[in-house]
Amino acid sequence: MPAFLRNEKIRGILYQIITIVLFVGFLFYIAQNTAHNIEQRGIKTGFAFLHATAGFDITESPIPFTPASTHWEVFKVGLLNTLIVSFWGIVFSSLIGLVIGVWRLSPNWLINRIAAAYIETFRNIPVLLQILFWYNVVLATLPSTRHSINLFDTVFITNRGFFMPEFVFGDGSWMIGVALIVAVLAIVWLHRWAKRRQDLTGEQFPVFLTGVTLLIALPLLAYLIAGKPVTAVYPELHGF
Known part of the structure; x- marks a missing residue:
């Protein structure tokens, strides 16, 4: 073994260089292979599709949107809807958490037990299972739009959502x-x-x-x- 390889610091640097070279080579191979397969199948790449017409409508849109809008407008609507849902989710989850936390510390036995049951139930069930439950057991069992639940011609409840x-x-x-x-x-x-x-x-x-x-x-x-x-x-x- 050469003398410089007996130096632990030099060996560490050399191993890192070899690892980086192998990793970059692997990425280059993946990129080349992907580009070759895309070219053979005639698949178009790039972001030109963002300027193409969407051809569909979005029910909940905070900005003007029509089927004639572009995919870029679809992206903006999706981003804004995500921010809106996130904001209200933070607000209501904070309020619910505050109320449940106060209830959990309440000396009233009934209120304390209700809060404890709520916490233990939702904390111990994975979020994915909760999403599947609310969608398949609650939302999917609601009537279709034609047979929606009509509350005083003001609120409509369907399997597509709640309309107020x-x-x-x-x-x-x-x-x-x-x-x-x-x-x-x-x-x-x-x-x-x-x-x-x-x-x-x-x-x-x-x-x-x-x-x-x-x-x-x-x-x-x-x-x-x-x-x-x-x-x-x-x-x-x-x-x-």
Whole structure:
């Protein structure tokens, strides 16, 4: 064995170089073989298909989309829908997790047991099995579009999904958002004030009832003052 190979550091570098060369050679072989097979079969590659017409419609699209749109528009719709679903999934899962966590620590035996059953059930079942259950046992057993479950001509439940009214926010809708924020801040201040008042006088203040009233009344008042800027577009059944 040459003297330089007796050096452990040099041997380590040499082994790494050999590994990299073999790996790059393997990738080159795979690329060449793939290109040869694609050429023999006449398969077109590249991203030119993104500018071709899609030829199909997408029911839920946050941006304008028609069958005449391109595959690039399909990609954008899919990306936006993924972001929207992810956002609301994070919001609702956080709220559910907070509620279940509080219930799990509750001294009430029934609430504590319900939370424990929920946690142990969903934590110990793989997510893939849960998806298969909800799709094959729940969603797939729902009626078709023609025989959908109609709730007051407002909500339609089918095996294609749940269809609810779409709210359209017009000019002045920002006033409702501001009123909602003011209501939340007022409830926080009211809760602190009521606690100080109870510590000083021993008298309780109906914080919950007052808070619910503020949460409903202020946005409703802003809605009326702004001239009812929010309208609802109800779903209509089409197809088969």
